[in-house]
Amino acid sequence: MTSTTDKKNINLTLKIWRQNGPDNNGFETYYADDISTDMSFLEMIDVINERLTLEGKDPVAFDHDCREGICGTCGTMINGRAHGPEKGTTLCQLHMRHFADGDTLVIEPWRSRAFKIIKDLVVDRSPLDKIIQAGGYISVNAGKAPDANAIPIPQETAETAMDAAACIGCGACVASCPNASAMLFVGAKISHLALLPQGKPEAMIRVMAMVNEMDRQCFGNCTNHRECEAECPKEISITNIARLNREFIKSGLF
Amino acid sequence: MQLDAKIPGGLLTEKWDRNLFELKLVSPANKKKLDIIVVGTGLAGASVSATLAELGYNIKSFCLQDTPRRAHSISAQGGINAAKNYSNDGDSIWRLFYDTIKGGDFRSREANVYRLAQISNNIIDHCVAQGVPFARDYGGLLANRSFGGAQVSRTFYSRGQTGQQLLLGAYGALMRQIAEGKIKTFPRREILDIVLVNNKARGVVTRSLITGTIETHAADAVVLATGGYSNVFFLSTNAMTSNVTANFKAYKKGAFFANPCFTQIHPTCIPVHGAYQSKLTLMSESLRNDGRVWVPKNPGDKRSPDQIPESERDYYLENRYPAFGNLVPRDVASRNAKMQCDMGKGVGETGLAVYLDFDDAIKRDGKDVIIKKYGNLFQMYEKITGDNPCENPMMIYPAVHYTMGGLWVDYNLMSTVPGLFVIGEANFSDHGANRLGASALMQGLADGYFILPYTIGGYLAETSMQKVTADHPEFKDAAKKSESRINRLLSIKGKRTVDDFHKELGSILWEHCGMSRNSEQLLRAQNLIRELREEFWENVIVPGSGKEFNQSLERAGRVADFLEFGELMVIDALARKESCGSHFNEAYQTEENEAKRNDKDFCHVAAWEFAGDDNEPVFHKEPLAFENVELSQRSYK
Numbered sequence: 001m002t003s004t005t006d007k008k009n010i011n012l013t014l015k016i017w018r019q020n021g022p023d024n025n026g027f028e029t030y031y032a033d034d035i036s037t038d039m040s041f042l043e044m045i046d047v048i049n050e051r052l053t054l055e056g057k058d059p060v061a062f063d064h065d066c067r068e069g070i071c072g073t074c075g076t077m078i079n080g081r082a083h084g085p086e087k088g089t090t091l092c093q094l095h096m097r098h099f100a101d102g103d104t105l106v107i108e109p110w111r112s113r114a115f116k117i118i119k120d121l122v123v124d125r126s127p128l129d130k131i132i133q134a135g136g137y138i139s140v141n142a143g144k145a146p147d148a149n150a151i152p153i154p155q156e157t158a159e160t161a162m163d164a165a166a167c168i169g170c171g172a173c174v175a176s177c178p179n180a181s182a183m184l185f186v187g188a189k190i191s192h193l194a195l196l197p198q199g200k201p202e203a204m205i206r207v208m209a210m211v212n213e214m215d216r217q218c219f220g221n222c223t224n225h226r227e228c229e230a231e232c233p234k235e236i237s238i239t240n241i242a243r244l245n246r247e248f249i250k251s252g253l254f
Numbered sequence: 255m256q257l258d259a260k261i262p263g264g265l266l267t268e269k270w271d272r273n274l275f276e277l278k279l280v281s282p283a284n285k286k287k288l289d290i291i292v293v294g295t296g297l298a299g300a301s302v303s304a305t306l307a308e309l310g311y312n313i314k315s316f317c318l319q320d321t322p323r324r325a326h327s328i329s330a331q332g333g334i335n336a337a338k339n340y341s342n343d344g345d346s347i348w349r350l351f352y353d354t355i356k357g358g359d360f361r362s363r364e365a366n367v368y369r370l371a372q373i374s375n376n377i378i379d380h381c382v383a384q385g386v387p388f389a390r391d392y393g394g395l396l397a398n399r400s401f402g403g404a405q406v407s408r409t410f411y412s413r414g415q416t417g418q419q420l421l422l423g424a425y426g427a428l429m430r431q432i433a434e435g436k437i438k439t440f441p442r443r444e445i446l447d448i449v450l451v452n453n454k455a456r457g458v459v460t461r462s463l464i465t466g467t468i469e470t471h472a473a474d475a476v477v478l479a480t481g482g483y484s485n486v487f488f489l490s491t492n493a494m495t496s497n498v499t500a501n502f503k504a505y506k507k508g509a510f511f512a513n514p515c516f517t518q519i520h521p522t523c524i525p526v527h528g529a530y531q532s533k534l535t536l537m538s539e540s541l542r543n544d545g546r547v548w549v550p551k552n553p554g555d556k557r558s559p560d561q562i563p564e565s566e567r568d569y570y571l572e573n574r575y576p577a578f579g580n581l582v583p584r585d586v587a588s589r590n591a592k593m594q595c596d597m598g599k600g601v602g603e604t605g606l607a608v609y610l611d612f613d614d615a616i617k618r619d620g621k622d623v624i625i626k627k628y629g630n631l632f633q634m635y636e637k638i639t640g641d642n643p644c645e646n647p648m649m650i651y652p653a654v655h656y657t658m659g660g661l662w663v664d665y666n667l668m669s670t671v672p673g674l675f676v677i678g679e680a681n682f683s684d685h686g687a688n689r690l691g692a693s694a695l696m697q698g699l700a701d702g703y704f705i706l707p708y709t710i711g712g713y714l715a716e717t718s719m720q721k722v723t724a725d726h727p728e729f730k731d732a733a734k735k736s737e738s739r740i741n742r743l744l745s746i747k748g749k750r751t752v753d754d755f756h757k758e759l760g761s762i763l764w765e766h767c768g769m770s771r772n773s774e775q776l777l778r779a780q781n782l783i784r785e786l787r788e789e790f791w792e793n794v795i796v797p798g799s800g801k802e803f804n805q806s807l808e809r810a811g812r813v814a815d816f817l818e819f820g821e822l823m824v825i826d827a828l829a830r831k832e833s834c835g836s837h838f839n840e841a842y843q844t845e846e847n848e849a850k851r852n853d854k855d856f857c858h859v860a861a862w863e864f865a866g867d868d869n870e871p872v873f874h875k876e877p878l879a880f881e882n883v884e885l886s887q888r889s890y891k
């Protein structure tokens with residue numbers, strides 16, 4: 001299915017999770033006919049929704065905004081894979097040329113006890129905000145900063161911090177973890193800030209507070225399945241979890 | 255009404271200091287008693303919310319997204335300007351000021367732009383302190399690159415995702431204040447109206463996008479940081495939720511709308527490829543540092559790019575503008591791309607594209623260096639087009655990207671409605687008729703971290719206000735009106751979808767009020783929009799109910815506002831009988847086909863006042879005085 005198709009238009013069968021309220025839910029089947037392979041996956045859903053609307057039916061609710069892979073709003077499972085089959089790709093960047101004529105796609109929302117379903121494919125990811133509130137920042141008020149070049153930071157350090165800071169907060173790591181752990185998300189933020197000299201003064205309180213909040217928000221533990229790394233659309237490395245663990249141990253020693 | 259921009263007296267270089275001194279202060283004890291509503295959590299909204307909370311005010315922060323971190327600012331790619339002169343190439347506050355005024359084709363306020371250039375340096379300091387991972391050179395100091403309209407290198411960046419990193423910094427600051435209890439957030443809430451009590455902005459009507467519940471919120475002042483309206487064109491580089499609703503509602507409540515026809519068409523976007531297309535993707539202007547723009551010399555040349563020899567290529571920007579080359583400002587680059595395509599020299603399947611070629615840069619610097627600079631942009635391009643820019647030149651075409659027009663504000667960023675402040679892309683203030691690259695992020699953060707936190711204090715300190723709550727009849731009345739509009743939209747049950755109307759509106763504006771305009775076309779557009787609006791209210795179909803998560807209903811409300819607002823853009827374009835920056839009226843051009851201003855009659859801001867649904871808006875003029883720079887024909891040759 002991941003092979004690129006040459007055919008310009010394809011036909012697909014979609015099994016989409018529909019949910020409006022706790023008891024009203026289940027898969028529905030839709031036929032996506034004559035889909036151009038230049039379309040993005042979300043444009044394909046747009047086409048289905050236009051059709052449903054004209055038929056007087058309820059269109060499929062799904063989250064999306066930037067449609068260029070940076071805001072972290074979109075995301076569903078396609079045949080059990082978060083953001084679909086392409087590596088390092090958000091759902092909105094996935095194009096139909098990666099599917100073959102006649103494919104059946106099972107489309108579901110993120111499933112995790114920390115994320116409640118709002119409607120159809122839309123979930124509530126606000127627990128991720130709660131974790132950031134616990135300490136995912138550097139405490140500096142506007143107006144207090146020294147000159148930006150006062151502290152040189154080795155290029156390599158800045159680049160590694162940037163690798164971690166690239167997390168878009170989409171929640172795919174949580175959705176693909178068998179334990180519904182948010183360790184990759186938290187590890188990315190901890191790494192980004194702990195690597196930089198500006199982030200060091202608060203490093204210990206930060207890691208404690210964020211890990212505790214993660215537990216409070218019902219995310220599970222990390223038992224090294226590495227599904228998160230495989231499915232992360234920004235290819236955030238699992239070494240960030242290792243760094244989180246090191247930082248956490250350090251903070252316990254003091 | 256005479257517009258008073260409240261520009262402080264004295265030397266240009268001293269105005270902001272003087273203003274800071276003259277503004278009354280709110281005591282720390284009183285700040286704790288004051289409530290401020292901030293709509294929007296992009297760079298402008300997040301930074302102002304955090305800073306106001308740091309100062310002690312109580313903030314309510316609203317946004318459409320499920321979390322503040324996803325506001326449209328997240329997708330800014332290329333960078334943010336500052337006059338640090340770290341590159342030691344002759345930059346200065348004055349030069350950044352001058353470039354911005356000239357880039358805007360002399361249609362912005364000197365005092366605002368100078369202040370922006372002054373503050374630019376504080377922004378970089380603050381963002382570095384927050385942990386924004388800007389690019390660095392081998393010595394560990396901050397790196398810079400160049401953007402259009404400048405001959406110095408003053409743009410700070412985090413790979414191709416500068417907006418993301420700056421927004422995460424501001425979002426972190428916002429989250430910190432939530433934890434402190436100074437900010438309350440309301441995500442997935444849409445502002446449907448602004449509420450005035452005794453002619454002052456005192457609150458908002460909102461709809462929960464999850465449950466559909468209509469709510470009202472009262473405060474001592476309201477800040478709109480609601481972004482731009484590029485999506486009036488349907489296809490733009492903006493996020494899908496970007497809209498004009500809150501700003502348009504403010505306009506209807508008495509806030510003047512300034513220069514609505516100044517819309518920026520960005521030269522380097524991935525070309526349109528099908529009728530189902532939902533948005534356009536920008537390829538950052540930073541690519542023009544190394545990419546060379548060209549088309550075949552001969553119209554209709556359909557050979558693949560590698561088959562076209564050097565001698566048969568037209569590097570039209572380098573040829574026409576030797577001094578700036580590929581780095582001319584956006585309006586100039588876009589118009590030239592259109593001209594080449596109009597001459598039949600466009601490339602690709604549709605003929606509506608030009609090449610952006612990295613071949614020479616790769617030969618010069620090596621593939622690794624180029625990938626390091628632009629890797630994520632190349633990847634984005636490849637995902638969409640299935641083509642690799644290291645092997646074949648990119649194909650690009652202009653697309654709607656940014657709106658210089660916005661709600662009119664004075665020097666203190668207050669609109670014509672007392673207590674209603676407007677910041678970031680939502681206001682009109684700093685970019686004149688064309689914005690230079692990497693200066694929107696600068697403006698949003700200048701407004702949010704360093705300007706409004708002080709100027710709003712001046713208003714609150716000198717205005718005596720009674721406490722009002724959301725039980726006040728004005729709130730009830732506004733909520734009822736919002737609700738009945740929703741019911742009306744749901745009850746039409748027509749035959750055309752919301753998107754279908756939106757697409758038609760977009761194509762009317764793109765054809766008639768886009769990269770080039772003329773009076774005849776604009777008049778036609780005005781009629782077409784009116785007809786479309788009428789049809790919308792008779793024939794739109796909005797499924798579902800108002801009391802649930804209903805994305806069709808959300809879009810219907812926004813498109814209904816775009817259908818009114820689009821006409822205002824056209825009216826503004828018709829009234830400006832000159833060409834300047836992004837506004838290119840074919841009747842006014844130089845012999846070399848550049849925009850020809852008419853400074854005698856149009857050296858002003860056009861500010862429109864709402865005069866009722868059935869009346870033409872009323873025109874007001876804020877004359878622009880240039881005391882520190884000489885008005886000249888813009889030249890990038």
Ligand SMILES: Cc1cc2nc3c(=O)[nH]c(=O)nc-3n(C[C@H](O)[C@H](O)[C@H](O)COP(=O)(O)OP(=O)(O)OC[C@H]3O[C@@H](n4cnc5c(N)ncnc54)[C@H](O)[C@@H]3O)c2cc1C
Nearest residue numbers: 294295296297298318327332333445481678679692694695
């Ligand atoms: C693809 C792209 C790349 C760009 N790259 C650059 C760059 O490199 N450098 C640069 O300087 N500029 C760049 N820009 C421009 C820049 O990103 C924007 O101008 C800027 O981010 C706008 O910020 P803002 O805070 O004013 O508004 P936005 O970030 O648009 O935020 C608007 C906020 O208002 C909220 N909102 C809107 N309406 C309502 C409503 N009715 N109810 C409730 N909430 C509402 C939204 O939810 C959102 O939180 C780019 C723009 C695009 C599209």
Ligand code: SF4
Nearest residue numbers: 167168170171173232
């Ligand atoms: S770590 Fe990856 S998968 Fe997890 S939230 Fe961040 S970007 Fe998404």
Ligand code: FES
Nearest residue numbers: 065067072074092
């Ligand atoms: S819609 Fe923004 S990442 Fe997909």
